[in-house]
Amino acid sequence: MPRKLESDTIGLLLTDVSRLLRGAFDRKVNAMALGITPGEARTLMQVAMTEGIKQAEIATRMGIEPMTLSAYLDRLEALGLVARLPDPADRRAKNVVITDKADPLLSELIVGLREMMNAYTDGLGDEGRELLRANLRILRDNLRRLDPCLAGKEKGAAE
Incomplete structure (x- = not known):
């Protein structure tokens, strides 16, 4: 008989919430009709949070390919x-x-989000929002500290 897996584990819940x-x-950014795509909005927010870092670091933080980031930046720069x-x-x-x-x-993006x-x-x-935020920071920091694939990578990733 196949084994039934638990669906409310922390990992599965985080994955599901992240996807949702x-x-x-994406739908919110599209509905706001800001003249940029959701990917460009994520890029713009990442640049605003990490002003002045290298393109390659932005791609790493966002978990996207450098060429994808380059396309977003080309449009944002234009x-x-x-x-x-x-x-x-x-x-x-x-x-x-x-830029200014x-x-x-x-x-406008921040207000909408x-x-x-x-x-x-x-x-x-x-209080619950702050507790959730604090616990997610702990989880993020533990992942960065304990995951050998993240060793030596940047510390302040966000998205």
Whole structure:
């Protein structure tokens, strides 16, 4: 007789919630009609959180291929929302920064996403939200510390 697996393990719940949130994020960004795609929105947010880091590091943090990131950055740069600057320590690398033109779009994006997350975390209350955030930070930090595949990679990834 086949073994039935438990569906409410931490790993499975996190995977399911992550998948659902990703879809909700994409739909929210599309509904906001900001003139950028969900992938570009994620990229813009990552650049805003990690201003001035190398393109390769952004791709790693986002878990996407460098070529995919490059396409997002090409479009964001064409819109005047980001700029790629030479890295003073590595002439082959480019560091990515947010432009002033991105500020209003980022503000609108943050407000929309905050509304979305408040709806999805309804019932947790402020203390519950902060406890969830704190516990997720602990889990993230433990993964970075204990997973040999993450050894030597950046510490502040977000998304």
